[in-house]
Each structure stands twice: as structure tokens, then as C-alpha cells.
Amino acid sequence: MSSVDTLPAAPISGATAARRLRIAQALLWITPLLWSSNYVVARLCHGVIAPHVLALGRWTLALAIMLPFAWRGLMRNGAPWRREWRQLLVLGGLGMWVCGAFVYIGGETTSAINIGLFYAATPVLIAAISARLLGERMTRGQIAGLTLALLGVVFVIAKGHLDNLLGVRLSRGDAWIVAAALGWAAYSVLLRVWPSVLGSAERLVVITAGGVIVLLPFTALELLLVDVPGFSLKALALVVVAALLPGMLSYQAYSYMQRELGAMRAALVLYLGPLYSAFTAWLVLGEPPAWYHAAGALLILPSIYLATRPAPRPAQA
Numbered sequence: 001m002s003s004v005d006t007l008p009a010a011p012i013s014g015a016t017a018a019r020r021l022r023i024a025q026a027l028l029w030i031t032p033l034l035w036s037s038n039y040v041v042a043r044l045c046h047g048v049i050a051p052h053v054l055a056l057g058r059w060t061l062a063l064a065i066m067l068p069f070a071w072r073g074l075m076r077n078g079a080p081w082r083r084e085w086r087q088l089l090v091l092g093g094l095g096m097w098v099c100g101a102f103v104y105i106g107g108e109t110t111s112a113i114n115i116g117l118f119y120a121a122t123p124v125l126i127a128a129i130s131a132r133l134l135g136e137r138m139t140r141g142q143i144a145g146l147t148l149a150l151l152g153v154v155f156v157i158a159k160g161h162l163d164n165l166l167g168v169r170l171s172r173g174d175a176w177i178v179a180a181a182l183g184w185a186a187y188s189v190l191l192r193v194w195p196s197v198l199g200s201a202e203r204l205v206v207i208t209a210g211g212v213i214v215l216l217p218f219t220a221l222e223l224l225l226v227d228v229p230g231f232s233l234k235a236l237a238l239v240v241v242a243a244l245l246p247g248m249l250s251y252q253a254y255s256y257m258q259r260e261l262g263a264m265r266a267a268l269v270l271y272l273g274p275l276y277s278a279f280t281a282w283l284v285l286g287e288p289p290a291w292y293h294a295a296g297a298l299l300i301l302p303s304i305y306l307a308t309r310p311a312p313r314p315a316q317a
Helices: 014-044 051-075 085-106 112-120 120-132 141-159 160-164 172-193 200-225 233-261 268-283 293-308
Strands: none
Touching: 014 085, 014 268, 051 085, 051 112, 051 120, 051 200, 051 233, 085 172, 085 200, 112 120, 112 141, 112 172, 112 200, 112 268, 120 172, 120 268, 141 200, 141 268, 141 293, 172 233, 200 233, 268 293
16 A cells, blocks of 8 residues: 555445535534634733644643544544654644744734735646646636635735735745745645645644644744743743634635545635634734725625535536
């Protein structure tokens, strides 16, 4: 058996498949709320905790929480999944290091509008790569939904004024955000390109372990070369929040959605991020949403529904 072979799957009844699809479609609306908490963490972490320290603490804690629940499944699969270690290490590096520490580093020297613009292009990139490598195709209605959602996100990021987009200035931090966005696109597609003998929950555990391994040397360099803040209860709180909400829970949900919906449709959760983060910032930071959030929602919300509808079945003769 090669490292990408899978064990024979048990047959799934129509009722079970329909239930899984309904759960995945519900998670499509819930997961961005979990992810949006990371924007708040990124806003609060400057001067409190160093980027790599935060990323390593986040995923080490998430691993410690998930491992007891996945241990039996990992031991049951035994040796076969261990042959996937190279792939799992790559996925861990992309998902936990590039998509973790890089965002915190970039956020120190770039603006929220730049971060939003770069990430807004990610679902389109994932859709293009998925069509090429995975054979995933979208209907005209789904393409229209993807386009409208992108326009809605850009409208929110621009705060309803074209001048805000024209006035964008690139900074050193933008390179980190571009790398993080590309890393997320690669992570999303490779999850589908590389099958696994593991279930989604067990697979995330070993991917997280791979991410922790990759983060360790870079965190050590950060501690040696950079003047990092000392330990504080606020720093510990940020690690706990980042581990639970945008970490363990959101990544588990994303893996589930990928399995049931495919890479390109699951990637649409990124379009809901700006809307959800606006309300998260309102609740946590006291920053009320503006009119352009509502206008963007009128484009994004129906577009997500349009883009995630199952393709119509061909009529039978």
C-alpha cells in the first residue's frame, strides 16, 4: 500500500449521506464565526505575546485537547497512517506555521484592508486549482455565487468607497500575508489531493503534531533573536482562545466540510469572515458595524447559498 492509498470505506446509506451534507452546509455558516475570533486575537496580541510563541502555544494546547479523543482511532489504524508522515508534516507546516505565525507577523506592519484583500482571492485560487487537480466543476449558478460573494467581500473591505481600494499601499507585512494566503490555498487543496487512511478528526491530530514540530525551531529562533514580551495572564488567555475557537474547532469543521462539499465550496467560508469579524469586533472590542457591512451582507449571504447548492441531477431517460 502506498502512502496515498486508502482503506476500503464502508458503504454509506442515502440517509446518512444526506445527514452529513446537511451538517456540512450548516458548518459553512458556523465556521467563519469561529475563525473570526482569530482577527480579535491578532488585534490584541501585539506587545503581549510573540507571533511564533502564540502559534506554538495555540497548536500545542489544541493537540493536547484533541489527542485523548483520537488516540484509540490512531492506534487502531496502526502502521498504515504512519507511512503518510511526510504529507502530514507538509500539511502541518502549511496549516499551523504558514497560516498561523505568518498572519500574526504580517498583522504587525500591514493593514486589515490589505489582509482582507489578499484572503478574498483565496477561494478563487482554490476553485481554480481544484478544477485542475481534482476535477471539481462548478455550475453557472455556483460561479455566479462565487463572483457575487467576492464583490461583496471587496465592498466590505473597501468600506463602500472605491478610494479606499485605490489608496491601498503595500508594506513589508503584505509579503507575510500573501504567503499565508497561498499557504491556505495549498493546505486546502492538498487535504483533498492526498487521501488518508485516517478519519478527519484523527488526521487533524497528526497534522497538528506535524505543525508543532515545524513550529518548534522557528519559535526557538524567535526567542533567541527577538525581544519578546514576558509571560502574562492576557497572553495565556489569547493562547487558549486561539487554540479552541479558530484552532481546534474551526479546523475540525473545515476538514469535515471539505470531505462532504469539496475544496472549492468549503473555501467559501472565507467570504463570510469580514462580516462575522465585524460583529465579533462589535461584541468584544466595542467597534460597531457600519452600513457597508449590511450592504456587503446583501451580496454575500445569498451568494453563499447559491454557490453551495448541490448541482442538479441530470434527467433520466
